[in-house]
Amino acid sequence: MLTFDIFLTLFFALIVSAVTVSIIYTTVSLGISPMPSSNKAYLAMMQLADETGSGTIIDLGSGWGNFVIRIAKRYPHRQIIGYELSYLPWLISNLIKKFLGLKNLTLHRQNFYQIDLSSASVLVCYLFPHAMAKISDKLQQEQAGVDYLISNNFALPSFQASKTIQLDDFYKSPVYLYKIAKIKT
Numbered sequence: 001m002l003t004f005d006i007f008l009t010l011f012f013a014l015i016v017s018a019v020t021v022s023i024i025y026t027t028v029s030l031g032i033s034p035m036p037s038s039n040k041a042y043l044a045m046m047q048l049a050d051e052t053g054s055g056t057i058i059d060l061g062s063g064w065g066n067f068v069i070r071i072a073k074r075y076p077h078r079q080i081i082g083y084e085l086s087y088l089p090w091l092i093s094n095l096i097k098k099f100l101g102l103k104n105l106t107l108h109r110q111n112f113y114q115i116d117l118s119s120a121s122v123l124v125c126y127l128f129p130h131a132m133a134k135i136s137d138k139l140q141q142e143q144a145g146v147d148y149l150i151s152n153n154f155a156l157p158s159f160q161a162s163k164t165i166q167l168d169d170f171y172k173s174p175v176y177l178y179k180i181a182k183i184k185t
C-alpha cells in the first residue's frame with residue numbers, strides 16, 4: 001500500500017515537473033508566457049472586435065484559449081482561429097473547445113510567423129514589442145488582406161492606431177485597434 005502511495009506521489013510529481021518544464025521551455029524560446037489577457041482587456045478587445053464586421057478573427061498566440069473561446073461563443077457565425085506553440089495551453093484550450101462544442105473555433109499548434117494571412121480579416125494579439133515589429137514586417141511584406149489588428153498593450157510599429165481604449169487598471173494599459181488596409185504606410 002505504501003509502495004503504491006509512493007508510486008502515485010512520484011507519478012504526479014513527474015507530471016507536474018513535465019508540465020512546468022514544458023511551459024518554461026516554450027516561454028523562454030518564444031519570449032513570452034501563456035499569460036491570458038485580463039478581463040478588462042478582454043472586454044476592450046471584444047468592444048473593438050464588434051467594430052470589425054463578420055470576417056475571420058485570428059488570435060496570434062491563443063494561449064489557454066481565454067480570448068478565442070469567449071469570442072467564439074460571442075460570434076457563433078464568425079470563424080475564429082487560434083495559433084499556439086506551447087503544447088499544454090494548446091491542448092487544454094482544444095479540450096475546452098471540444099467540451100463546449102465550438103464548431104466555429106479552430107486551434108492550430110503552429111508558429112504564427114509562418115502562417116498564410118490571406119484568410120484573415122482581423123488579427124488579435126497580446127504579445128511583446130519584438131513580436132509586434134515582426135508582425136508589422138509580415139503585414140507589410142505579404143500585403144495580406146487583413147483589415148484590422150487589435151493589440152492588447154503593445155503598439156504595432158509603422159502603423160497608426162485608429163482607436164485606443166485605455167483600461168482602468170494600474171498601468172492605464174492601452175488596447176489598440178488598427179485599420180490595416182486604409183492606413184498602411
Ligand SMILES: C[S@@+](CC[C@H](N)C(=O)[O-])C[C@H]1O[C@@H](n2cnc3c(N)ncnc32)[C@H](O)[C@@H]1O
Pocket residue numbers: 026030032033034035036037059060061062063064065066067083084085086089110111112113125126127152
Ligand atoms: C500573453 S499570451 C496571450 C494569450 C491570449 N492571446 C490572450 O490574450 O489571453 C501569448 C501567447 O503567444 C504564444 N506565442 C508566442 N509566440 C508564438 C508563435 N511564434 N507562434 C505561436 N504562438 C506563439 C505564447 O506561447 C503565449 O501562449
